Amino acid sequence: MWERSAAPVMSILVAGGLCAAPAGVAPGVVLEPAVDVLSYCISLQLSPKDRVFRANTEITLQVSEGVEEHVSFDLVGLTVDSVQVAGGNVTFRKGATSLEVELGRLAAPGDTLVVGVFYHGTPADGLIFGRNAYGRPGVFADNWPDRARYWFPSIDHPRDKAMVEFRVRAPADWEVVASGRLLKEEVLGSGVKLTVWATEHPIPVYTMVLGAADMSVRELGALGCEVDSDRCVPITQWVYPEDEERASELFRRAPEIVAFFDSLIGPFPYEKLALVQSSTRYGGMENASAIFFGEGVVRRGRGDVVVAHEIAHQWFGDAVTEREWSHLWLSEGFATYLAAVFYEFHGDEALAWRLLARAESSYLASPQDVARPVIDSTPANLMKLLNANNYQKGAWVLHMLRELLGDEAFVAGIRRYYAEYRHGTALTEDLQRIMEEVSGRELDWFFDQWLRRPGHPQVAVRRFWDAEDGTLELDVTQVQSWPAYRLPLTLEADGAGYTLRRTFWVEGSDSRHAWPLPAEPRRVRVDPDNEILGPVTIVGASD
Ligand SMILES: [Zn+2]
Secondary structure: OEOOOOEOOOOOOOOOOOOOOOOOOOOOOOOOOOEEEEEEEEEEEOOOEOOOEEEEEEEEEEEOOOOOOEEEEEOOOOEEEEEEEOOEEOOEEEOOOEEEEEOOOOOOOOOEEEEEEEEEEOOOOOEEEEEOOOOOEEEEEOOOOOOHHHOOOEOOOOOOOEEEEEEEEEEOOOEEEEOOEEEEEEEEEOOEEEEEEEOOOOEOHHHOOEEEEOOEEEEEEEEOOOOOHHHOEEEEEEEOHHHHHHHHHHOOOHHHHHHHHHHHOOOOOOOOEEEEEEOOOOOEEOOOOEEEEEHHHHHHOOOOHHHHHHHHHHHEOOOEEEOOHHHOHHHHHHHHHHHHHHHHHOOOHHHHHHHHHHHHHHHHOOHHHHOOOOOOOOOOOHHHHOOOHHHHHHHHHHHHHHHHHOHHHHHHHHHHHHHHHOOEEEOHHHHHHHHHHHHOOOOHHHHHHHHHOOOOOOEEEEEEEEOOOOEEEEEEEEOOOOOOOOEEEEEEEEEOOEEEEEEEEEOOOEEEEEEEOOOOOOEEEEOOOOOOOOOEEEEEOOO
């Protein structure tokens, strides 16, 4: 995600027979206490006239060991009219933020059940009804981090990914876009159109979205169609008609960005990619296969770093999802870094370095984040996770890991991490294990010092020229208040007829190194490629 600076009538739809049964769904992560949701099928009707909301969500779930006689979903507000299990009405209890459904003797461990929930009300959040900048109505979901629960009953946590099908009845002159593949678009009469989208892979609940409004749709390109029609990924934009040209300018490089990450990381994970102008509160939100951009971002029509960032999330965040919120850097750090890597390899290396330098400055200028580790389970308010640790420091962790392992092992690790965890969830230790395997190096110290401890190194180097031995003597001190880091420290020396570089391993608070050189250097630069997160300074003769 990228921060930034009328109303519907829903009518109850018949539950039975509308939603496709999930075929061949691999069970995802087993949840405590008792269930693993395999799929949601969400049926609703939208009208621009008023704000009554009626819907039906069918939840297909697998019952795990230890199941009690009830199952609990997240659902905030709204009124539940009835709940059915296996087609029959069951008892339920609606709390302020939950829906508890009695299963009685209906379920045994290993069973797959379908729970149908019929409900209505006005969602206080999550599914936003409003008017756009041009005064026209539209409806857009905006779930991150846990706001799906305001409009459909769910296990609203990234560890329980599931498939989703949306069956949306909306005015026939609206376009409806949602997660997954378009299965049906049918005008039903009375000015109503049924649009059905369904995913073929489990996605995080926070990325399950639909958008419905007067939008113009334009094809931007496609990935892989000429090689393999089964892998053909259409890339489209869905924007307010007034902003069509500016959107095409903003999204101009989207096909190139998709193709780059596809070749760098592994196959694009989804059926299609829609780039959607929406009422999201964020500048961009990486909803799986349907990225939502803020209205203003699209109206400005330039600056595609946000586009690269959100597209990178399709691989990391969406396809490989952080199992716990405290590991959010696996999503935001990856998207932030990979956006810079796109420019590095696509004609704007200077921008890539600027993005990294800017990330370092903004991290260093965030004392509250610096004082906390990246993997931080303390924030009770998930919005506080949108911080310089998960984004900027997370990006730097990947940058430093790449410098440490070299491009070949780093890319092999990223590819294997994606291949192993695609459509699943992962924790930092999963990434560490794979990086250790591909590099043959033990990396506990690296992941520990950069992710599990607060702060960063502050390195001061003093240099002296020993004329007798012809060596440059280096005293390296880590002056930070946090424990010493283990660092590769690169220096570059310029002297008469030579420019040389050397990397010294720094461990401990104070260390001394000697560097034989052909002659006294005129100039010595420290960390010349900016490979260390934190200030690194050098003092000494003629500096
Ligand atoms: Zn992001």
